Structures are given as structure tokens and as C-alpha cells.
Amino acid sequence: MPFSRSRTIYSFAAVLALSSVSRGTPTTTTTTITRHVSSIAPRTPSSPxxxxxxxxPITASAPRSKAKKSLLRALRESQAAQAGSNFTTVLAGSDFDEEYLTNVKFGEQDFMLIVDTGSSDTWAPQVGxxxxxxxxxxxxxxxxxxGSAGFNSSASTTFxxxxxxxxxxxxxxxxFLSGTVGFETVTVGGLAVKQQEIGVVDKAAWDGDGFNSGLIGFASxxxxxxxxxxxxxxxxxxxxxxxxxxxAVQQGLVSHPFLSVALDRGSFAAENSSDLDQNLGFISFGGIAPVGVISSTAVTVPxxxxxAATFTPKNGSTGVTYFYYSVDVELMSFTGNHEIFGTTxxxxxxxxxxxxxxxPTDVADAFxxxxxxxxxxxDDFGVYTVVCTATVPEFTVTIGGVTFTVDPADNLFPLGIQDDDGNELCASGTFDGGPSTGAEGNVFILGDTFLHxxxxxxxxxxxxxxLTQRAPYTSGSSDVKRRAPSSVRRRSV
Structure with a gap:
């Protein structure tokens, strides 16, 4: 699927390989995953x-390349900025806002790295x-x-x-990437972690955007x-x-062990031009990201x-292994009361x-x-296509008894192409992740469409x-309404 790519580790074949402390190239081994409803009750979060x-904060410009438009390419150049309290970093959007970037220092060398809550490693290419x-x-x-020549490890006094x-x-x-491993002072938005383990890549097969120089992962x-x-x-x-x-938590650098992410959707204007998309969200350390929220629509869930032995979902303190930031979803629904997704x-x-x-397929098709x-x-684009003037149903997701609303704008974004009648085509932000029952290895994801x-x-x-519902918001650019979500990127490990 050329337009549905992920840099997040979602393959349970890879997870199984890790579980047996063996890994080369992940194989096609699959595992049947049965749904598990947590025995730990959801609760109202601490207020506030x-x-x-x-x-x-996340900030980005988006120069457009006509040669890459059919591939949904759009490049973003990040501008690091302080916002609110000290440990919040601006995220920049690249590839039609399909990737969120932030400035990261290795020692004194600056790189724009992809912010990824679905993988865990931090890496950049080595010079040469x-x-x-x-x-x-x-x-x-x-x-x-x-987006750079790479990390010059020999020039760093802290590596x-x-x-x-x-x-x-x-x-x-x-x-795929491989290389050496080292320890370096890694700094994000003023938060400096000493002796952080990083990957220094000397062999890379990478489909870059001309701006990112690697990835910073935040999972287990x-x-x-x-x-x-x-x-x-x-x-x-x-x-x-x-x-x-x-x-950072182990070194006592933050007051609370909270990592908070608020991703903003881009605008049609920026996605179809080289306009600047300001303030594409925040990544925050030690507390909640500084954006408007509806505190009455919030829930804390496990x-x-x-x-650890069978890799079936499990809660509790014994024999439990954590990989992803995953949650139980009780229900997905949309306009017309098409309640599709239950507890299986x-x-x-x-x-x-x-x-x-x-x-799941039945949800995606019905939506x-x-x-x-x-x-x-x-199938050529790997998305559901529709004319950009279409009326979009409102999509909702219920987690922990609380229903979160996905703005229709997040399920309609431009592809930069026209149909045979000259109508601009858009894609839905919700796609087919495979059958929900009787399937082996299917893993479902709430990506940027939901996280916006x-x-x-x-x-x-x-x-x-x-999870806290965001208050309605407008484009980071004061003169542009935020009407479109990020484009499709699915890089999972």
C-alpha cells in the first residue's frame, strides 16, 4: 500500500521475535490475538x-514538489520554539503532515526527528x-x-x-537500518538526558522526506x-x-512520569501550497500538553x-509485558448509528x-x-478515495466508557489529483486494517486521524x-482554517 505506511512497530511477528530474544529480519510468523477486556476499571483522571x-511545539513549513505530489509528498521544515512551560517541544509536519517532527540534539548537533509513540529507539544516520x-x-x-549529512560521532565530546x-x-x-550503538546527551525542548543509548546508522534503506534525519521513539x-x-x-x-x-524519568528530570502528545491537523491551504503551517501540536514531558481541552470528556485507562509466555492480552502485575500504548476500544460508531465494533x-x-x-474491515467499509x-x-492508492466536496460522517470512539469525537475534517484530506470529471480527490483518514475476527496477526491502530x-x-x-477530548481549534496559521488531517504514513516496526 504505497500511501499507507507506518514507522511504528505493529507487527506481532516482530514482537514474537523479540520475545524469544531472537531477531533477524522478522518472518511471516503470525499469532492469533484474542480481545482482552481489562479487569482494571477506567477512572476519572486527576483534575487537572x-x-x-x-x-x-510542532511547527513546519511545507514546500510542495510537483514530482512527488502523486506520492502524497510534502516537506516540512521545523522551527523549534518554547511554548508555555519549559519541557514542551513544537512538532513539525512533513509529508503532507503525515509525519510529525521535532528538533533533537545529539550532543551539540541538531537533527529533525520523527516523533513516534509506536516504536522505542532513537537514531540518526552516521556521516558517510x-x-x-x-x-x-x-x-x-x-x-x-x-534532512542532513548525518551525525558526526567523532566530533562529539559527549558520545x-x-x-x-x-x-x-x-x-x-x-x-531497514543497522549500525553501531552509543551513549550521547540527547536534548529535546530543553530536556537533556545524559548517556542516552542511541542507534548510529551506517546502513539505511529509508524513504525520507528531505527534512527528517531519523526518529525518536517513546514506546516501551x-x-x-x-x-x-x-x-x-x-x-x-x-x-x-x-x-x-x-x-528522563529514571534520572529525575521531570516532576511526573507523564508523556503527553497533542497533534494538530494541517490545513488544505498548506497541503496544497508551500504555505507555513504553524503550531502543529506539542510533545510535553512531565505533564499535559498545553492545548485547550474539554476536561469533562476525559478518562484514564490501563x-x-x-x-510474557503466550502473548495474549493480559493485565496485572505478574507475567505481563508491555510493548505499545494500546487500549481497549469498546465501540466505534458514526452518523447513522452504524455501531460496528464491539468486544471481540x-x-x-x-x-x-x-x-x-x-x-476492522467491516467498520472501514461501512464508514x-x-x-x-x-x-x-x-487499491492503487491504498486509501478510500472520495471527492473533496463530500459530506463526511462524524466518527466516534468509545474508550473506558467515554466517547471521543473525531472531527469530520480528519477524515477528508487532499490527494493532489483529480478524477476523470475534474473533481479534486481526497482520501478518508480511516482505512481497512483487516478482519476483526478469526484473523491472525491483525493489529489495529488509532493514528493521527484520531490523535488530532x-x-x-x-x-x-x-x-x-x-485521554482528554480537545477543544475545537483552528489552524496554527491565524488566517487559515484547519480543515484537513495529516496524510497517510504507516511506518511501523
Whole structure:
């Protein structure tokens, strides 16, 4: 699916490989996942959640390339900025806002990295890295399209190599990277974590946007991809480590163990031009992101864990392993009372690294049919396409007994192409994630389409997630209404 890519680890084949402390290239092994309803009751969150110690806003410009328009490409250049309290960082949008970027320092070297709640590693390419295509054939560095020449580890006075280890990861869209491992001072929005373990990539198969130079992951240590030995082809022992925010909490750098993400949708104007999209959200450390919310529509629910032996969903303190920020979804519905999704399906991952919502087939098909005129699945594009003037049904998601509303704007965004009648075509932000019952290995995701409408605050000590409905908002650019969501990117590990 060329337009539905994810840099988030959602493949349970990869998870199973990790569980047995063996990994090379993830195989096609699949696992049947049965739905688990937590025995831990949802609760009303602390009121209010504390303000973040550090918040970094997301800001981006979006130059458009006609040559890449058919591939839904749009490049964003981030402008780091302080907003509110110290530990909040601005997120920038690239690839038609399908990726959210923020400025990250390795020592004193600056990089724009993808913000990903669906994977855990932090990495950038090493200066002089070798670029490959997805068939593992060497190509020019320009084809990897990183936003910088890479990290010069030898020029950093704070970098040290972790000997006898290697970084080796493959994402669900076929991208892969390998290299060395080291320790560096990593800084995001004023939050400086010393001796943070990072991957330094010397071999990359990466479909970049010309702005991002890697990725910063915020999921569980169990999804890190560092291995014993120096030859990635011989990897057989995973060595989990603390990702960036886990390290910040361990080092006592934040008042509360809260990671909070508020993603803004882009605008039609910016997605179809080179206009600047300001303030595309925040990532905040130590408290809730500084955006308007509807506090009466909030709930705290447990992160869903998995049995360490069987990898079936499980809660409790014994034999539970955490990978993703996943939750139980009780119901999905939309205009016309099409209540589709009940209690017989898998847990759902909250993932900033995936553009669309990937929902069960019956939900996706029925939702597409409820557009006026109906949206139609386009296998060439890998999305449901519809004329941009279509009336979009309101989509809702019920979690922990609280119903969250997805703005219709988040289910309609421009493809930059026209149909045979000259009508501009858009795509739905909700797509087919596979059958919900009797399926092996299907994993469903609430990506940016959903996350544009809530503030997701993760408590990594209690393994809970607080979701709060966002107040209606307008474009970060004061003169442009925010009408469109991010485009489709699905890079999962």
C-alpha cells in the first residue's frame, strides 16, 4: 500500500521475535490475538493533570514538489520554539503532515526527528552512511533523502561507543537500518538526558522526506532493537534499554512520569501550497500538553499488556509485558448509528507514527459507504478515495466508557489529483486494517486521524493512559482554517 505506511512497530511477528530474544529480519510468523477486556476499571483522571515541565511545539513549513505530489509528498521544515512551560517541544509536519517532527540534539548537533509513540529507539544516520533500496541494493545517498549529512560521532565530546553491540531494525513498510550503538546527551525542548543509548546508522534503506534525519521513539523498552554482537546478520540476543523519556524519568528530570502528545491537523491551504503551517501540536514531558481541552470528556485507562509466555492480552502485575500504548476500544460508531465494533477484537495501538486509523474491515467499509457520495477503496492508492466536496460522517470512539469525537475534517484530506470529471480527490483518514475476527496477526491502530482530536497523556510508571477530548481549534496559521488531517504514513516496526 504505497500511501499507507507506518514507522511504528505493529507487527506481532516482530514482537514474537523479540520475545524469544531472537531477531533477524522478522518472518511471516503470525499469532492469533484474542480481545482482552481489562479487569482494571477506567477512572476519572486527576483534575487537572499537572502542567508539563517541558513542552516543545510542532511547527513546519511545507514546500510542495510537483514530482512527488502523486506520492502524497510534502516537506516540512521545523522551527523549534518554547511554548508555555519549559519541557514542551513544537512538532513539525512533513509529508503532507503525515509525519510529525521535532528538533533533537545529539550532543551539540541538531537533527529533525520523527516523533513516534509506536516504536522505542532513537537514531540518526552516521556521516558517510551507505544507502540501500528496499531490495538491499546500494543506491545514492540522495535516495534515502535524510534532512542532513548525518551525525558526526567523532566530533562529539559527549558520545561514547557501546562496544560489542549493534542496532538493527526493520519497519513494517520494508525500510531497514543497522549500525553501531552509543551513549550521547540527547536534548529535546530543553530536556537533556545524559548517556542516552542511541542507534548510529551506517546502513539505511529509508524513504525520507528531505527534512527528517531519523526518529525518536517513546514506546516501551521491550520494543528497542539493540543486540549483542557486532554483526547484524548474526543477531540472536536482544538487549533492551530505556528509551529517551524512560531515561528522563529514571534520572529525575521531570516532576511526573507523564508523556503527553497533542497533534494538530494541517490545513488544505498548506497541503496544497508551500504555505507555513504553524503550531502543529506539542510533545510535553512531565505533564499535559498545553492545548485547550474539554476536561469533562476525559478518562484514564490501563495500557494493555501481554502475557510474557503466550502473548495474549493480559493485565496485572505478574507475567505481563508491555510493548505499545494500546487500549481497549469498546465501540466505534458514526452518523447513522452504524455501531460496528464491539468486544471481540484486539487491543488498539495509539500511534503518532501512523497517519490513518486502521480499523476492522467491516467498520472501514461501512464508514466509507456513509460518505455522501460514498468513498471508494482504491487499491492503487491504498486509501478510500472520495471527492473533496463530500459530506463526511462524524466518527466516534468509545474508550473506558467515554466517547471521543473525531472531527469530520480528519477524515477528508487532499490527494493532489483529480478524477476523470475534474473533481479534486481526497482520501478518508480511516482505512481497512483487516478482519476483526478469526484473523491472525491483525493489529489495529488509532493514528493521527484520531490523535488530532485528543490529548494522549501516558503515565509510564502506572502504565496508564489519560485521554482528554480537545477543544475545537483552528489552524496554527491565524488566517487559515484547519480543515484537513495529516496524510497517510504507516511506518511501523
Amino acid at each position: 493533570l499537572p502542567a508539563a515541565d517541558f513542552s516543545v 552512511y551507505a544507502c540501500f533500496n528496499l531490495d538491499n541494493k546500494p543506491v545514492a545517498q540522495s535516495q534515502c533523502a535524510f 561514547t561507543v557501546d562496544p560489542g553491540t549493534n542496532f538493527n531494525i526493520e519497519y513494517a513498510d520494508g525500510e 523498552p521491550n520494543l528497542t532493537f539493540v543486540f549483542n554482537g557486532t554483526n547484524p546478520d548474526d543477531d540472536d540476543t536482544q538487549i533492551p534499554y530505556n528509551p529517551f523519556f524512560y531515561s 495500557i494493555q499488556g501481554y502475557d 477484537n484486539t487491543d488498539i495501538i495509539l500511534d503518532s507514527g501512523t497517519t490513518l486509523d486502521y480499523v 466509507a459507504a456513509a460518505f455522501d457520495p460514498p468513498a471508494v477503496k482504491d 482530536n485528543v490529548v494522549a497523556t501516558f503515565n509510564i510508571e502506572t502504565d496508564e493512559i489519560t
